[in-house]
Amino acid sequence: MTAINDFLAMGGYALFVWPAFGLAAVVLVGLWLGSHRRLRASRRALSLIEPERRARGGEP
Amino acid sequence: MSWHLLASPARFMRYSERIRPWASALALGAIAIGLYQGLFASPADYQQGDTVRIMYVHVPSAWMALFCYTAMAVSSAGYLVWKQPLAEIAARATAPIGACFTALALATGSLWGKPMWGTWWVWDARLTSVLVLLFLYLGYMALADAFDDPVKGGKAASILALVGFVNVPIVKFSVDWWNTLHQPVSVARMDGPTIDPAMLAPLLIMAAGFTLYYVALVIVRMQALVLERRVRALQQVAAGA
Amino acid sequence: MKRKHRRLGFLMVGAVLLAGAAALVLSAFEENLLFFFTPTQLAAESQPEGRRLRLGGLVEEGSVVKQTDGLTVTFVVTDLTETVPVTYTGVLPDLFREGQGVVVEGALGADGMLRASEVLAKHDETYMPKEVKEALEASGEWRGEEATP
Numbered sequence: 001m002t003a004i005n006d007f008l009a010m011g012g013y014a015l016f017v018w019p020a021f022g023l024a025a026v027v028l029v030g031l032w033l034g035s036h037r038r039l040r041a042s043r044r045a046l047s048l049i050e051p052e053r054r055a056r057g058g059e060p
Numbered sequence: 061m062s063w064h065l066l067a068s069p070a071r072f073m074r075y076s077e078r079i080r081p082w083a084s085a086l087a088l089g090a091i092a093i094g095l096y097q098g099l100f101a102s103p104a105d106y107q108q109g110d111t112v113r114i115m116y117v118h119v120p121s122a123w124m125a126l127f128c129y130t131a132m133a134v135s136s137a138g139y140l141v142w143k144q145p146l147a148e149i150a151a152r153a154t155a156p157i158g159a160c161f162t163a164l165a166l167a168t169g170s171l172w173g174k175p176m177w178g179t180w181w182v183w184d185a186r187l188t189s190v191l192v193l194l195f196l197y198l199g200y201m202a203l204a205d206a207f208d209d210p211v212k213g214g215k216a217a218s219i220l221a222l223v224g225f226v227n228v229p230i231v232k233f234s235v236d237w238w239n240t241l242h243q244p245v246s247v248a249r250m251d252g253p254t255i256d257p258a259m260l261a262p263l264l265i266m267a268a269g270f271t272l273y274y275v276a277l278v279i280v281r282m283q284a285l286v287l288e289r290r291v292r293a294l295q296q297v298a299a300g301a
Numbered sequence: 302m303k304r305k306h307r308r309l310g311f312l313m314v315g316a317v318l319l320a321g322a323a324a325l326v327l328s329a330f331e332e333n334l335l336f337f338f339t340p341t342q343l344a345a346e347s348q349p350e351g352r353r354l355r356l357g358g359l360v361e362e363g364s365v366v367k368q369t370d371g372l373t374v375t376f377v378v379t380d381l382t383e384t385v386p387v388t389y390t391g392v393l394p395d396l397f398r399e400g401q402g403v404v405v406e407g408a409l410g411a412d413g414m415l416r417a418s419e420v421l422a423k424h425d426e427t428y429m430p431k432e433v434k435e436a437l438e439a440s441g442e443w444r445g446e447e448a449t450p
Contacts, residue, residue: 108428230323238335246427
């Protein structure tokens with residue numbers, strides 16, 4: 001138990017170490033998810049528009 | 061000739077899709093190992109105690125901030141000189157990633173500076189030039205999307221990226237050229253790193269993880285941009301027909 | 302092909318001009334880009350009394366004296382050539398100790414004493430675990446804090 005507490009306390013600097021790692025996690029995960037969501041959205045948009053074009057006799 | 065074939069968006073979509081899962085998995089693995097080593101398996105510093113662990117996110121973020129800007133400037137030059145549309149897409153895809161790394165470097169540096177230096181922020185040459193780097197990224201992103209015509213925006217933003225590159229050596233060498241509160245370089249030194257191997261290992265692993273994260277994410281963002289351009293082109297054809 | 306070369310040439314000329322302009326601007330503002338003066342720099346030119354400035358150097362060994370009010374500290378900042386005495390009232394950063402790098406901001410008094418309103422710790426670029434530092438000291442390899450230039 002004390003080992004865990006010691007670890008979380010970060011030698012008294014928990015208030016600085018954990019926010020630094022937490023912020024990095026939030027920013028990097030957020031950017032990751034946002035970028036993938038954008039890729040999915042663009043794939044969806046293209047899949048909606050492409051069959052329509054083919055049906056009209058556009059080039060493949 | 062082969063250059064143009066390689067740079068064709070269709071080829072890019074094919075090849076990049078093969079690299080992407082590997083880069084993503086390796087990035088996740090390296091960051092997981094780096095976090096474990098950085099937080100648990102590495103020693104505290106003799107002076108700075110456990111705050112030295114902030115280094116494992118701060119320093120790779122700062123390296124990536126410079127790396128991404130360099131990649132953006134090189135791509136922009138490729139676009140302006142050789143008119144490679146994919147180069148412009150690469151620069152556009154890189155900008156937000158670089159901006160995030162720069163913001164992280166500033167924020168984690170601040171969290172490190174408060175307990176060790178005794179201040180969140182000072183206007184020394186290193187910190188100020190990194191803040192300028194963040195503004196350059198934001199300026200690039202704003203300019204690239206400022207025009208209705210993406211070609212116009214791309215050109216203007218590419219020129220900004222190239223002009224702003226002058227700031228990269230200033231960030232890098234600011235700690236050598238001027239008196240700064242920020243300490244000089246520890247890793248890439250002529251006389252070898254001044255970091256103990258037990259601390260250098262997690263630092264380099266995290267840096268590798270961040271680089272792979274960039275590779276995976278720039279592919280995702282470039283693919284999205286290629287597809288968005290395609291949708292736009294098709295819509296214009298449809299509207300014209 | 303010709304056009305490409307012209308664009309490339311234009312880009313390279315632009316880059317050289319830009320680099321030249323940046324170098325000129327940076328050297329013109331050299332003074333302002335320095336975050337602090339060293340004691341030697343301070344001694345070289347007479348500073349007007351009461352002008353605010355930043356001074357950087359090492360806290361001289363054995364020079365830290367706590368005043369009786371418990372909050373005011375006097376110490377000497379040195380760059381191993383020149384020295385400047387400093388007095389400061391307030392909270393010191395965790396890293397503040399004798400032999401440690403420091404940047405103080407304040408105004409010089411008529412007595413040559415710098416009255417500091419802020420004291421920042423400046424650490425060097427060496428990182429190692431405590432055990433390694435102790436081993437280095439034991440073997441006499443420890444070279445101590447590097448003097449801030």
